[in-house]
Amino acid sequence: MKPHPKILDRILEGLRESRTCCVVGHVRPDGDCVGSQLALALALQNEGKRVVCWNEDPLPRKLAFLDAEHLFQQPSSGQEFDCVVATDCATFERLGAAGSCIERRRLLVNIDHHESNSRYGDLNWVSGRTPATGELIHRLLKVAGWPITPPVADCLFAAVSTDTGSFQYPTTRPSTFQVAGELVHRGANLSRICDEVYQSYPLSRVRLLKHLYNHFRLTHQDRIAYVWLKKGDYARTGAGREDSEGLIDHIRDIEPVVIACVFEELDPDLTRISLRSKNARVNVSEIAEAFGGGGHQAAAGARLVGRPLAVQRRVLAALKRALNSRS
Numbered sequence: 001m002k003p004h005p006k007i008l009d010r011i012l013e014g015l016r017e018s019r020t021c022c023v024v025g026h027v028r029p030d031g032d033c034v035g036s037q038l039a040l041a042l043a044l045q046n047e048g049k050r051v052v053c054w055n056e057d058p059l060p061r062k063l064a065f066l067d068a069e070h071l072f073q074q075p076s077s078g079q080e081f082d083c084v085v086a087t088d089c090a091t092f093e094r095l096g097a098a099g100s101c102i103e104r105r106r107l108l109v110n111i112d113h114h115e116s117n118s119r120y121g122d123l124n125w126v127s128g129r130t131p132a133t134g135e136l137i138h139r140l141l142k143v144a145g146w147p148i149t150p151p152v153a154d155c156l157f158a159a160v161s162t163d164t165g166s167f168q169y170p171t172t173r174p175s176t177f178q179v180a181g182e183l184v185h186r187g188a189n190l191s192r193i194c195d196e197v198y199q200s201y202p203l204s205r206v207r208l209l210k211h212l213y214n215h216f217r218l219t220h221q222d223r224i225a226y227v228w229l230k231k232g233d234y235a236r237t238g239a240g241r242e243d244s245e246g247l248i249d250h251i252r253d254i255e256p257v258v259i260a261c262v263f264e265e266l267d268p269d270l271t272r273i274s275l276r277s278k279n280a281r282v283n284v285s286e287i288a289e290a291f292g293g294g295g296h297q298a299a300a301g302a303r304l305v306g307r308p309l310a311v312q313r314r315v316l317a318a319l320k321r322a323l324n325s326r327s
Helices: 006-016 031-046 061-066 133-144 150-163 174-185 190-198 203-215 231-237 248-252 284-290 308-325
Strands: 020-025 050-054 081-087 105-112 123-126 217-219 224-229 259-267 270-277 299-305
Touching (some): 006 081, 006 123, 006 133, 031 050, 031 061, 031 081, 031 133, 031 150, 105 133, 133 150, 150 174, 203 224, 203 231, 224 231, 224 308, 248 259, 248 270, 259 308, 284 299, 284 308, 299 308
Parallel strands (some): 020 050, 081 105, 105 123, 224 259
Antiparallel strands (some): 259 270, 270 299
8 A cells, every 4th residue: 555644643543542433524515525424434333433423414315325324413512522523624614513512522633625624623634636535534444444345335436426526527536536446346336326316316406407597697708607596496496405516517517618606595695606617727716715715626615795796796706807817
C-alpha cells in the first residue's frame, strides 16, 4: 500500500481508543455525505464500537436502501461521546442541529474533501483534490485494516459515484475508478445502486423537473442559466427538498451554458443558491465564498439574506463578472 498521510495514524489512534462514537454530516445530506457517514458507522460497529449516526435532516428516500439497520437518525441532546467524526462537512455550522448535540465529546475528527473546509476539528483530514469524501473513508478503512463488507461497499460506491456525477465530472481521477472497482469486488451491488440512485424517482420530482424546464432563464449570451424554486413550487408539485437534488444539472447541460444557478427560497428573506460550472477557468467556489458559502471549483453554494430580487441581481452580477474576467 502506498504511503498515507500521517494524520490518518492520529485519527485511527483516536478511533481505536474510543468506545462511543458519533458520525455526523452536513444538513441536506447528499449521496457522498450519507454514504460516508453510514460506511464509517458500519465499520466502527464491526469493530465493536457503540455508534450513532446523526444528521439534522432525514435520510433522502432514494438513499434509504443503504441503511438497512436504520442507523441514520436525527440528533438528540444530552449524550456524551469519546469521539465524534464529521464527514463531508466544510464548516461546523453546516452540521446544523447536530453541532449543538455533540458538545460533550473528547475528540472531534473532521474528514472532508472541500477546499473551503475551515479545519474546525481537533484532527482535520481535508483533501481538496479528492473527488469524494467516500474515497477518503475507503482509504481510512484500508489503512486501518478493517473489513470492507458488502453493506460498507454499497455505501462507499454510492458516495463516490454520486459526487463524481457517475464518474463524469472532471474531478474524477484514475484512483477513483480503482476504488470503485475494488468496491464492486468487495460486494457493492452495482445494479441495485444504479437503479435506486439514478433510475428510480418519485412522480413529485418529475413535476418539479417540469417546473424547472418551464421556468428557467438564460442570460449573458446564454452562458448563464438560472431558475427559482419557491416554497409554492414544492407545494404545487408535492415535492420535498430532497427532490431538488441534481436538478441543476439539467440546465447546466444546455450547450451554451457555462454557469448554472438555482435560487431556492428558504424563507422570505433567505435564499439558498447552488452553482455549477463546466469551464475549468470559472471557479464557482470563489463566487460562493464571496457570499459566505463554499464548495468545489465546479460545484458550490451559499445562503444569502435579502429580498429575492435583490439576491438575484447580486448573484447574477457576480456570475457575469466571473465570466467576463475569464473570457
